[in-house]
Amino acid sequence: MPHSIYQVDAFTDRVFGGNPAAVMPLEQWLPDETLLALANENNLSETAFLVRLPAHDEADFHIRWFTPGVEVPLCGHATLASAWVIFNKLGWTGGTIRFHSKSGPLGVQQDAGGWLTLDFPNLAFEERETPMLVREALPGVPETAFFVPNDTNYMIVLDSEAAVRTARPDLRKLKALGNQGLIVTARGDECDFVSRYFAPGAGIDEDPVTGSIHSVLAPYWAEVLGKSRLDARQVSERGGVLRCELKGERVAIAGQAAFFMEGWVQL
Template structure:
C-alpha cells in the first residue's frame, strides 16, 4: 500500500523555521497502531491524518493528530499544515475547509496575503497553587499556576520575555506530572505576548510553535491587555509568529506555512 505524505513548516514564512508537521491524506482510516507507528517513524511533534467526508456531512474532512507517543485532542500547527496541503496540493477551491475533530468543529480559511486562519475553541484556565513537581522542575516558578482542563496543560506567567527565553525546565520532573505539558508565557517586547511549550506527556521535550496552546493564551492575554487582537511569538529555537483574535467562545489563530517536501510511504 502506498500513501502520500507531505511535510510543511507551519507558522513561518521561512523554510526551516516554525514547526514542521507531517500530513497524510487517507482514503480510509488506518489502524490507530499504524498511525502511531507512522508518527513515531516521522519523528516530528505531530503527524496529521485526515479522511474526506461525504458531501452531505457538516464537515469536509475528519482530522486526527498523533505525536510520536500519543494521539492528541487538538493541534494547531498540523491543522495549518493540513489546510495548506488541501488548498495547494489537493485542488481545494472553496473559501473554507471544515474539519471534524476530537475537539469539535474546526475550520481554516486563507487570507488575501496567504496567511491561514484557524478557527479554534476558547479554552478557560483555572488558577491554582503551582504543583510541587513544577516548582522542582523550574527554579523560581511563580506560586500560582493556571490549569487548562480541556487539554491538561499547566501555564505559568513569568515577568518578561527574557525570563521565558531563559527557561530550562527539568523535563524528567515535568513528565512525572502525568499531564500533557507546561506553557510558559509573558508580555513580549516587540509583540503582545510570547510563549514556550514543553510537552513531555506527549513525547515532546519542547514544541517549536504550538497553535493549540493559543486557545488558552489568547483569552488570558486579551483580558490582561484589554484588547482582542494580539500578535504572539513562540520564542523557541525555530520560533514562529501568530496573529490572534478573541471572538467570544472562539479564537482565530493565523499563521503562514512553508512547503518542504512530498513523497510516499510504502506500507505492508
C-alpha cells in the same frame, strides 16, 4: 499500498522555521496502532491524518493528530499544515475548510496574502496552586499556575520575555507530572506576548510553535491587556509568528506556512 505524505513548516514564511508537521491524507482510517507507528516513524512533534467526508456532511475532512507517543485532542500547527496541503496539493477550490475533530468543529480560512486563519475553541482554564513538580522543574516560578482541563496543560506566567527565553525546565520532572505539558508565557518586548511549550508527557521535549496553546494564551492575554487582537511570538529556537483574535467562544489564530517536501509511504 502507497500513501502520500507531505511535510510543511507552520507559523513561518520560510523553510526551516516554525514547526514542521507531517500530513497524510487517507482514503479511510488505518488502525490506531498504525497511525501511532507512522507518527513515531516521522518523529515530528505532530503528524496529522485526514479522511475526506461525504459531501452532505457538516465538515469536509475528519482530522486526527498524533505525537510520536500519543494521540492529542487538539493541534494548531498540524491543522494549519493540513489546510495548506488541502489548498495547494489536493485541488481544493473553496476559501474555507471545515474539519471534524476530537475538539469539535474547526475551520481554516485562507486570505489573499497566503495567511491561514484557524477557527479554534476558546479553552477554559482554572487557577491552581503551582504543582510541586513544576516548582522543582523550574525554580522561581509563581506560586499560582493555570490548569487547562481540555488537554491537561499547566500554564505559568513569568515576569519578562527574557525569563521565557532563558527557561530551562527539568524535563524529567515535568514528565513525572503525568500531564500533557507546560506553557510558559510573558508580555512581549516587541509583541503582545511570547510563549514556549514543553510537553515531555506527550513525547515532545519542546514544541517549536504550538497553535493550540493559543486557545488559552489569547483569552488570557486579551483579558490582561484589554484588547481582542494580539500579536504573538513563540520564542523557541525555530520560532514562530501568530496573529490571534478573541471572538467570544472562539479564537482566531493566523499564521503562514512553508512547503518542505512530499513523498510516499509504503504500507
